Each structure stands twice: as structure tokens, then as C-alpha cells.
Amino acid sequence: MRPAKISESAVRRLSLYLRVLDAFELAGKTTVSSGDLAELGGMTPAQVRKDLSHFGSFGKRGLGYPVSELRERVTEILGLGRRWRVGLVGAGKLGAALFFYDGFRGQGFDVVGVFDNDPGKIGQHWGRLVVEDIESIDRVVRAARIEMGIIVTPVISAQSVADLLIAAGVGAILNFAPTRLRVPPGITLRNVNLEIELESLAFALTHENGA
Amino acid sequence: MRPAKISESAVRRLSLYLRVLDAFELAGKTTVSSGDLAELGGMTPAQVRKDLSHFGSFGKRGLGYPVSELRERVTEILGLGRRWRVGLVGAGKLGAALFFYDGFRGQGFDVVGVFDNDPGKIGQHWGRLVVEDIESIDRVVRAARIEMGIIVTPVISAQSVADLLIAAGVGAILNFAPTRLRVPPGITLRNVNLEIELESLAFALTHENGA
DNA sequence: GTTCGTTTGTGATTGATTTCACAAGGAAAG
DNA sequence: CTTTCCTTGTGAAATCAATCACAAACGAAC
Ligand SMILES: NC(=O)c1ccc[n+]([C@@H]2O[C@H](COP(=O)([O-])OP(=O)(O)OC[C@H]3O[C@@H](n4cnc5c(N)ncnc54)[C@H](O)[C@@H]3O)[C@@H](O)[C@H]2O)c1
Ligand SMILES: NC(=O)c1ccc[n+]([C@@H]2O[C@H](COP(=O)([O-])OP(=O)(O)OC[C@H]3O[C@@H](n4cnc5c(N)ncnc54)[C@H](O)[C@@H]3O)[C@@H](O)[C@H]2O)c1
Numbered sequence: 001m002r003p004a005k006i007s008e009s010a011v012r013r014l015s016l017y018l019r020v021l022d023a024f025e026l027a028g029k030t031t032v033s034s035g036d037l038a039e040l041g042g043m044t045p046a047q048v049r050k051d052l053s054h055f056g057s058f059g060k061r062g063l064g065y066p067v068s069e070l071r072e073r074v075t076e077i078l079g080l081g082r083r084w085r086v087g088l089v090g091a092g093k094l095g096a097a098l099f100f101y102d103g104f105r106g107q108g109f110d111v112v113g114v115f116d117n118d119p120g121k122i123g124q125h126w127g128r129l130v131v132e133d134i135e136s137i138d139r140v141v142r143a144a145r146i147e148m149g150i151i152v153t154p155v156i157s158a159q160s161v162a163d164l165l166i167a168a169g170v171g172a173i174l175n176f177a178p179t180r181l182r183v184p185p186g187i188t189l190r191n192v193n194l195e196i197e198l199e200s201l202a203f204a205l206t207h208e209n210g211a
Numbered sequence: 212m213r214p215a216k217i218s219e220s221a222v223r224r225l226s227l228y229l230r231v232l233d234a235f236e237l238a239g240k241t242t243v244s245s246g247d248l249a250e251l252g253g254m255t256p257a258q259v260r261k262d263l264s265h266f267g268s269f270g271k272r273g274l275g276y277p278v279s280e281l282r283e284r285v286t287e288i289l290g291l292g293r294r295w296r297v298g299l300v301g302a303g304k305l306g307a308a309l310f311f312y313d314g315f316r317g318q319g320f321d322v323v324g325v326f327d328n329d330p331g332k333i334g335q336h337w338g339r340l341v342v343e344d345i346e347s348i349d350r351v352v353r354a355a356r357i358e359m360g361i362i363v364t365p366v367i368s369a370q371s372v373a374d375l376l377i378a379a380g381v382g383a384i385l386n387f388a389p390t391r392l393r394v395p396p397g398i399t400l401r402n403v404n405l406e407i408e409l410e411s412l413a414f415a416l417t418h419e420n421g422a
Numbered sequence: 423g424t425t426c427g428t429t430t431g432t433g434a435t436t437g438a439t440t441t442c443a444c445a446a447g448g449a450a451a452g
Numbered sequence: 453c454t455t456t457c458c459t460t461g462t463g464a465a466a467t468c469a470a471t472c473a474c475a476a477a478c479g480a481a482c
Contacts, residue, residue: 007469011414015407019389033429042391045429046471053431061430061477078410079417086409097308098405103389109409148412171419172412174405178230178314180253188415190408194309194385196226197401198297198320199289201359201383203222204399206290208382218439244459256459257441264461272447272460 010051014074016041021071033064083108085145087170089161090152091116091131094176098150099126112144141168148172155179221262225285227252232282244275294319296356298381300372301363302327302335302342305387309361310337323355352379359383366390
């Protein structure tokens, strides 16, 4: 089924369902109800059903959803039925934390290229990879058929790095630099801005007694 | 002005306005229009005006908003007119990246406590701090009057760490562990789940040709 | 095969957020 | 003082997202 338009938040909830389904499958359950999924995922049963119904009817009335089949379908919907090749730009503190984190591999994301512009970083061995010169990014992205980029450079370099990634054919970017990147239509951009997260906590703490 | 209810997304936009205002102030401009703010912030002028109007009338018709005054007001609204004391739990890869990142200090957030449960980590000197035993978290949080917690432990420990932070009086938590934490009402929780971000990119790349 | 208890799938409804559109305010120029 | 040109502030309208509520479907029990 090819749904008209799925909201960004609905897609994020699909990721949550997938985690909950993993837990249920591990626990040996063969079916789950929308209520079960909602309980562990932190939303309402109606929302679970609505989200899933956008992609077809997977459940049986009176019974619920078959765990392993639903897990497969959601995996497929999210595009996780295959592995993704990711390039990481910025071999700094955050870049290293991300690179040496194993969690992503388990979800199907392989970092197959690391880039930096610091001569002290270029040539370093990171796991089985070598940190590449940012100058070679076009060649390496094409050679390794990298599909997504993660930007963990300082703000000042972020836009130019994004431009290079896009020019090399990357279609999606996850940006950690606290700045707004401009990307052409058709390129997917997600920002992770930790300063905004902290500021939103500060706002909540500041206004909680007034609410 | 004490507005009835401000949406989470409106608060996040306030953070963006603050960044844009900083840039304008640095550039020596004394007034900005909602159009200017929208242009650099990536939203519409009407939304800028609506967001700001929730907190009062800061602008002059025909002229725009006074940059430095608006910056001060937004700073105040977000609760950034003071410094915040933050505790970091999990002295691992991501914890180190966050701890040694200077960007947060500039926004008013001081990490004044680091905790771990690994004997190999406890006692390590991190900057001018010493990594504390998680067992002492209650004492240290109270002594240092820590107000916010950042959780960067493995999933398995995240809930128990959250419970400890809350028991020690922390009112807001930023959680990086990819799991849903349960917190009592009155406690503010924000999650940063990088797996979900990557999966949302995978979804976009998978469905882009069909859109 | 009928009844009963359960749970899905979905149109209708409610609610929240964003955008529209314009009257009113203010500066500047003549 | 009057006209002109901008830009704000805000109700009204439109769009988008979440929730409700219920008929239809299914399994189990007898
Ligand atoms: N470290 C954190 O915890 C943290 C938290 C929030 C946001 N961020 C943001 O993430 C980004 C990276 O942070 P970090 O702490 O890892 O910084 P860092 O200085 O440790 O690393 C940045 C790396 O990018 C490289 N670089 C600079 N310009 C480049 C270019 N043009 N091409 C390729 N590589 C280039 C540098 O050589 C360096 O190795 C920054 O934008 C920062 O604001 C980091
Ligand atoms: N590293 C990354 O880039 C990355 C990316 C996405 C998500 N995460 C998440 O962030 C968390 C931390 O990741 P990491 O790579 O830094 O892991 P890590 O293993 O390097 O560090 C985790 C630290 O937490 C400590 N710890 C464990 N249990 C504890 C407890 N009960 N109390 C106090 N400290 C405890 C460990 O001793 C260790 O030092 C994990 O939940 C991970 O899933 C990390």
C-alpha cells in the first residue's frame, strides 16, 4: 500500500512500535493488541491502529496483530529491510562517539566512510576504516555508494560539508551542528540540536510553577 | 505576560529566534522584522509574530522588533537569564563528548557533576571534576544543587538512573538511551533517540520516489 | 450454529497548530 | 498636517493531528 502522506511524527512512532515488537517477540508472544503496543510505546491504542492502518490491515479483529509478521512489515515500511551506507563528516569528539557506537549497526546502518579536514586526523585508523581527507569526499562517497551523511563538524563548516555531500549524491543528512542548513528540494534533512533540547528543559523548569 | 499554554514546538522556535537574534546583533542591526527572523529561521513571518505575541507586544508597527531588547526578552522567557547546574550520568563515549563540549556553557548550562558505576571510571579526573560513584548521586546532586540530569548510560540502567535523579530532586531529564523512561508528573523528560533519526532518514529515502 | 467477549479498521469529531488577511499603529517626507 | 509606506498584532479560516466511538470481524465455548 502506498499511503498519500505520512506525517513525520507517525514515522517516528513506527520506529517505537518496532522496538516494542522486538521486545514482544523476544518474550515469545505471537500476537499483540493495539492496547499492548500503546501501553509500552506510550501512546493510545487508537493512534497505534490509525498509524498502522495507513499501510494496510495487518491485524485480526478480536485477536490483535501477529508479532513477527507485523515486525517484518514495519521493518519493510521504514526501509530497514536492507543495510544503509552512511558517511560521517567530522572526526571529532562527537564523531568518535557515534562511530564507535555499535547500536546503529544493529539497526542496519553501517558507517563506511569518515572524513575530516585536519591533517592530524586524516589517515588515522578508526576501526577498519581510515579517516579520509574531506577533499576526497566526492570520490569516496561514490566509490562506497554512501547514501546518508552525518555532519559533526563545527557550525562554520557545516553548510559547505552539506553541499559537498549533496553534490556527491547523498540524499539524506543528519546534522548535529547547531545551525540551519539549506538543502535543495528532494534532500532529506534532520537536525539534532542539543542546545535546543536543554533550553526546552530550562523553559519547562522556569515555567512549571506558573502552570 | 503569563501565557495560557505554549506548545513544545513554539518553545523550540524561540530557541531558534534567539540564535538568529544573536547573529543580527553581531551584525550590528538594531531592528528586525518578522520577515527577517522568518527568513533566517526557516519559518513564516506570521508564525514568528504569533509566537512572540504569546508573550507580549515587543515590536513597533512599521518598524519591526528592537534586536537587543527582543533578545533579552526571549532569553528571559526561555529561562536563560541565569545559569543551570547539570548532572551527567554515564561517563562513557557519548558522556565524554558531551562533557568536553564547550557549547553548552555558552548557553548557560554548567555540568557540575559526572557519575558512573564502573570502578574503572569512578575517581577519574574530568576537567576540574572527578567522576563520582553513582551511589553518591543523591548526596552530590543535593550538595551541588543540580537541577537537570543527562542520561547517557546503557538502556538497561537508564530507568534506575532516572529514578535516582528524580529522588534526588532533579526536575528535568535529557535521555539519550533508546528506551522509554517513565517519570512522575511534574518531571520534564526529553528524549534524544538517534536510531529514530536514522530510521526516519531511511524511511524518507525509501519513499521519496513514490512521493 | 449461536452466543459472547474481544479487538480491529475507520468515518466522524474534537483539538491543536499554522496560515491568512487586514485593521491599526507608527515613521518619514513634503 | 496629510499622505505614503511598512510592519505589527490578532481574530478568522484552513490545515493538520489525535481521539472517539462503533459496526464489522474473528475465535472460543458449548
Ligand atoms: N561534542 C558534543 O557533545 C556536541 C554537543 C552538541 C553539539 N555538538 C556539535 O557537533 C559538532 C561537532 O562537535 P565536536 O564536539 O565533535 O567538535 P570537535 O571539534 O571535536 O570535532 C569537529 C571535527 O570536525 C572537523 N572539521 C572541521 N571542519 C571540517 C571540514 N570542513 N570538513 C571535515 N571536517 C571538518 C575538525 O577537524 C574536527 O575533527 C559541532 O557543530 C558541535 O556544535 C557537539
Ligand atoms: N555513543 C553514541 O554515539 C550513542 C549514540 C546513540 C545512542 N547512544 C546511547 O547513549 C548511551 C550511552 O552510550 P555510550 O556509547 O556512551 O556507551 P558507553 O558504554 O561508552 O558508556 C556508558 C557508561 O555508562 C556507565 N554506566 C552503566 N550503568 C550505569 C549506572 N547504573 N550508573 C551510572 N553509570 C552507568 C558505564 O560504566 C559507561 O561508562 C547508550 O544508551 C546508547 O544507547 C549512544
